[in-house]
Amino acid sequence: MVDNLAFFDYSKNMREKVLKLLKANMPNYVSGEEIARALGVSRTAVWKNVNLLQEEGYVIEGSPRLGYRLIEVPDLLYPAEIAAGLKTVIIASEPAKIHYFRQVDSTSEAIKKLGDRGAPEGTLVVAEEQTGGKGRLGRRWFSPPAKGIWLSTLLRPPVLPREAPIFTLMSAVAVVKAIKSTLPHIPTGIKWPNDLLVNGRRKVCGILTELKAEADLLHYLVIGIGINVNLRKQDFPSQLQGCATSLLLENGEKELPRLPLLVKVLEELDTIYQEYLLKGPGNIIKSWKEKNITLNREVTVKSPLGEFTGRALDIAGDGALIVQNKKGEIKHFHGGEVTLS
Numbered sequence: 001m002v003d004n005l006a007f008f009d010y011s012k013n014m015r016e017k018v019l020k021l022l023k024a025n026m027p028n029y030v031s032g033e034e035i036a037r038a039l040g041v042s043r044t045a046v047w048k049n050v051n052l053l054q055e056e057g058y059v060i061e062g063s064p065r066l067g068y069r070l071i072e073v074p075d076l077l078y079p080a081e082i083a084a085g086l087k088t089v090i091i092a093s094e095p096a097k098i099h100y101f102r103q104v105d106s107t108s109e110a111i112k113k114l115g116d117r118g119a120p121e122g123t124l125v126v127a128e129e130q131t132g133g134k135g136r137l138g139r140r141w142f143s144p145p146a147k148g149i150w151l152s153t154l155l156r157p158p159v160l161p162r163e164a165p166i167f168t169l170m171s172a173v174a175v176v177k178a179i180k181s182t183l184p185h186i187p188t189g190i191k192w193p194n195d196l197l198v199n200g201r202r203k204v205c206g207i208l209t210e211l212k213a214e215a216d217l218l219h220y221l222v223i224g225i226g227i228n229v230n231l232r233k234q235d236f237p238s239q240l241q242g243c244a245t246s247l248l249l250e251n252g253e254k255e256l257p258r259l260p261l262l263v264k265v266l267e268e269l270d271t272i273y274q275e276y277l278l279k280g281p282g283n284i285i286k287s288w289k290e291k292n293i294t295l296n297r298e299v300t301v302k303s304p305l306g307e308f309t310g311r312a313l314d315i316a317g318d319g320a321l322i323v324q325n326k327k328g329e330i331k332h333f334h335g336g337e338v339t340l341s
């Protein structure tokens with residue numbers, strides 16, 4: 001349950017105000033008295049909040065004569081840190097829309113509970129760890145603590161439920177753009193519909209789009225994105241070691257700060273979604289085609305209708321994959337599992 005877990009509303013928090021002051025003066029000292037005066041609280045209250053920040057991983061040096069100074073910010077995805085660097089109009093556009101968990105079963109399950117209670121478009125749930133991370137069709141998504149970006153966002157686009165598949169393609173484009181602007185040398189491509197693969201082989205990101213809808217009415221859409229950032233080979237369970245990768249593994253074992261990448265993903269998603277609302281799916285399709293590794297290849301699509309092998313010709317305006325087999329039969333797939341040959 002959302003309410004029973006560690007859920008912080010950082011926007012009104014004294015800890016956040018202390019942090020803001022320390023950051024503004026970083027790496028210099030600010031005296032306890034100065035902070036207390038600026039925030040209208042006692043010096044003991046300042047000291048308590050500094051302790052809390054230290055427990056969260058902020059490295060703060062205290063000196064009885066000089067006060068406090070912030071030396072290091074932890075690589076955790078705190079809402080205050082996300083909000084501070086973010087320029088978005090819809091997604092996580094205000095601190096109150098950002099929900100943070102140290103640990104949660106699934107960010108997508110958590111956000112659905114918020115959605116059912118009327119959470120606004122652009123609500124974001126981020127977790128350091130998921131204990132029940134979900135893939136498609138009841139599969140699991142491995143999400144160990146503080147090594148990846150595990151997020152879900154809630155959208156309420158004015159469209160029919162059958163138009164939902166385009167949002168998976170939209171999210172894939174946004175994540176590829178964010179990865180490319182952060183680590184341009186990593187060759188990341190999209191395998192239809194929801195996998196981001198490096199070098200056409202290993203999965204670095206998965207996307208899960210879910211919706212709450214009635215036949216002709218979309219209540220909301222949940223986009224869940226999982227990006228493997230700082231996982232080392234031994235962090236993956238053995239069954240994933242041959243098919244999964246992380247940005248660290250593709251980047252000479254160098255750790256990557258997760259926060260700037262998360263901010264970039266949210267900004268790319270926000271931009272492409274706004275464009276969609278104004279102009280429709282044209283640009284999503286165009287960008288997806290530029291970044292895909294599926295078209296013009298022999299593929300096998302497994303779907304509830306069975307298996308179909310052929311050439312991936314194109315994607316339709318609604319995001320469906322168009323495949324033609326050797327006999328010349330053409331099928332449109334709105335979902336399914338693609339194997340590239």
Ligand code: BT5
Pocket residue numbers: 105106107108109130132133134135136137139140141142143149150151152194195203204205206207208223224225226227228240243244245
């Ligand atoms: C996906 O499903 O790729 C969608 C994954 C979506 C995860 C995000 S994390 C935030 C949000 N909250 C959630 O609970 N989920 C979303 P699918 O195409 O079904 O792929 C699942 C398969 O990928 C599994 O069966 C494994 O084989 C493999 N897999 C699991 N964890 C992985 C990981 N961390 N990296 C690479 N592959 C993984």
